[in-house]
Amino acid sequence: MVVGDITSSTDVLVIGGGPGGYVAAIRAGQLDLDVTLVEMDAYGGTCLNRGCIPSKAMISASDIAHDATQAEEMGIYADPAVDLQGMVDWKDQLVTRLTKGVESLSERAGAHLIEGRAEFASPGRARIVASGEGQGSESIEFDNAIIATGSRPIEVPGFEFDGERILASEHALSLDSVPESMVVVGGGYIGMELATVYQKLGCDVTIVEMLDSPLPQYGSDITDVVHERAEELGIDFHFGQRASEWEEDGDGLVVRTEDEDGNLTAFDAEKCLVAVGREPVTDTLNLDAVDVETDDNGCIVTDGQTRTTEETIFAVGDVAGEPMLAHKAFKEGEVAAEVVAGEPSALDHQAVPAAVFTDPEIGTVGMTEAEAEEAGFDPITGQMPLRASGRALSLNEKEGFVRVVADGESGFILGAQIVGPEASELVAELTLAIEMGATLEDVAQTIHVHPTLSEAVHEAVKGAKGESIHY
């Protein structure tokens, strides 16, 4: 301990105020633990400040601008003027509102909030380094710590983020004006979502991707729908290309890519967004002071109760590994707090749903047919194309489908793949079905509101039973 250190103590020290951390802090407070939440940047973490919420705000806003121009069939003729500054201000307002909310919810639950960076001094003590300075630190003794330090975008060598020409996703969410053109390196969900936003706002977007399709973790029948739509919007795709270098070119830049055979291609653009994935943040923590192990990807190794290899230290959210999703962080944060409080909690959920907010959206949960087979089931599937859905047509949407996968023998629902408008919402019903151990019959017998997209879920389920009515 440095002379002049102030030492305080707490039952639970939560490091990082993102979805994993603030939920853990609130839950711990509810369970009457004395909890301290330390955040070095902004409450709400990536999710609220530069991730889920801002990106979804920009997606909705750009949809409004874009859809208005696509409604001539409906007798609407429009040419909206977009003030990106105004859009970003609106987004920032709602972000502020939400992060304030997180702060006050945490405080109301009894959490003690500290601004600064926490790093471990020993397995039972952490130092709080006030932002910016290395001095005047404070020490906190803890019984348990929950690490929720999240993740950051991976940098491609040579493409260090400067926020001017080479952008990370957070920069792309706060531009002053819509660039004329943009190269997006990486066709994963973040790249695809932001590419769509800018293309819809009138920017000329080119995606370069190393693999041979966008959103490679999803099956081609799903990604085909999104890929085609993106191309219709005017996004240019180049697959099998690795970004190798860039150079300034006037106000813009030239990005050079290389294919497998070493052939170079050059792309001119005003900006370059690099979105090739995210890596866990552990370098802020001085992990050397504790016995917390990380894996090959740098993620903290945890067990089914979010406990690390150090008995008293837990890790949740992105820093604890894939899937790096906010709702997974929520769940882990809750479990960590409950385990610390002595409750018999565990990560025994059956499935983590996932959504991609592209046009149209993708929503998936549980097993695909192939995965179900691999797991030893004798799967059956039911599929409802949205072109047969009255509600989809009334939304002027013809593409996409809902597919459910179930065990042929028992009828237990095992998974679902949805691509179409509001797929992110539709997946919830089937996630609940999976968690409840519901069968096809259970959902088939449930009345769904007409006319809604949820009827497509109903029909897909009926389809799996060979009892579709509307298709």
Next chain:
Amino acid sequence: MAFEFELPDVGEGIAEGEIVAWHVSPGDTVEEDQVMADVETDKAVVDLPAPVTGTLLDLHAEEGEMVPVGDVVATIDVDGDGEVTEETPSEDTATEEVAATETAADSEPDQDALEASTGDGRVFAPPNVRRLAREEGVDITTVEGTGPSGRITESDVRAAANGEEQTTTSAVTPRDDGDTATQSTSETTTATTQTTVETADRDQTLATPATRKIAEEEGIDLDTVPTDKTRDGKAFVEEEDIRAFLEAEEASAETSAGADTATTSAGVETATPTPQEVTTEPYRGVRRTIGQQMEESKYTAPHVTHHDTADVSELVETRDELKARAEAEGITMTYMPFVIKAIVAALKEYPMLNSELDEEAEEIQYKHYYNIGIAVATDAGLMVPVVKDADDKGMLQLSSEVNELASKARNREVSPDELQGSTFSITNFGAFGGEYATPIINYPETAILGLGEIKQRPVVEDGEVVAKHTLPLSLTIDHRVIDGAEAAQFCNTVMEYLENPTLLLLE
């Protein structure tokens, strides 16, 4: 051809049984219907007869093991070729397959933990049931579901929690498997072989509570008392055996004067654990059934107990008169038939106390028959044999039936059938002394009457304290169905009959 012998449903709709003892061992020849084992179900100990004649190849359950109905307990070679028949259908359902894979809750620091939960480790149980499983320390992957399509329900998990040897890693306190106790017993046995006293070394001994009490008073471990008698294939010790054992010990102590005192007082040593020691005993069989029933009753029905005292001077006289006559017919006349008669008469007046609440149907069912359960303390715990249609039976018949049921229960000869169907129960706690108690209802019945000890107590009569025979009564009711006033009125009626036994003639 070998026959795979699956544990049959040895009771009525039982799910599992404990193999108390095997009477055969591999290599033995077994005859069809020969008793192979004693199986204790939650209701009674029953014989397990061999299904076929042949040579016993293998036993698949240990003594003391809980075996689910349908599990193979023995392999019997029927015609001497030793080939196993495909008796058990081994078609794996997908559920069974996945049940074997691990869930995320298995705590192994492993990045796969999350994948396991999203991938192969499917368990078809709603989240609240999974949570319950964790709370109960039940490994849900081993629970068999009884819900739709085999979904695991809350009650499946509760059943597993009650029935299973705890198989999970979490929240289980290490169990002392009674090692220390067994060990000290065997040590003693070795020690005693040096003397001439023959001692036994059993794990379990049956005896009546009275015998057990004597053993306790004498500081003797019943398991060490030699006996040839058996009940249900289990060693059965009676008072005379204890006396004989004590005498032998005394004699040996005299002859081997100077011998180590520790060896002579063998039994005493084994029975008394050292102060820090904890010995354990599995919670199952009849004991566990009692426990579960008590729990269900007390947690389901709000209990209220009404106490009163009947002046039974006349009853004592009447009984004494009838006792001699009954004895002539070879029947011991107790007070029980009078009490039963009085209760039946009162139940007819207050049918609410002969009812059952069907929570699911939200209905109160009135029973128009009078089956009276009589709580009997047995060696293994409390049992409640039932006197059926008590309203149709005469005093003598009631007397002999009650006596017979009680002794059957004590000797564990009572059949599951005789333990079912009561509509109202009586508990005679006074037999062990005591004035009042707060009996627990024999759920789903709605009332139980507890009897204290009949003896002379001071009673105020016309301003004078006189000694009179009185009977303390404790009536517990399910307050959901019965109100306090009704309970009091019912009790008053019972008392009226007991105080004026001639009224029973009208019944």
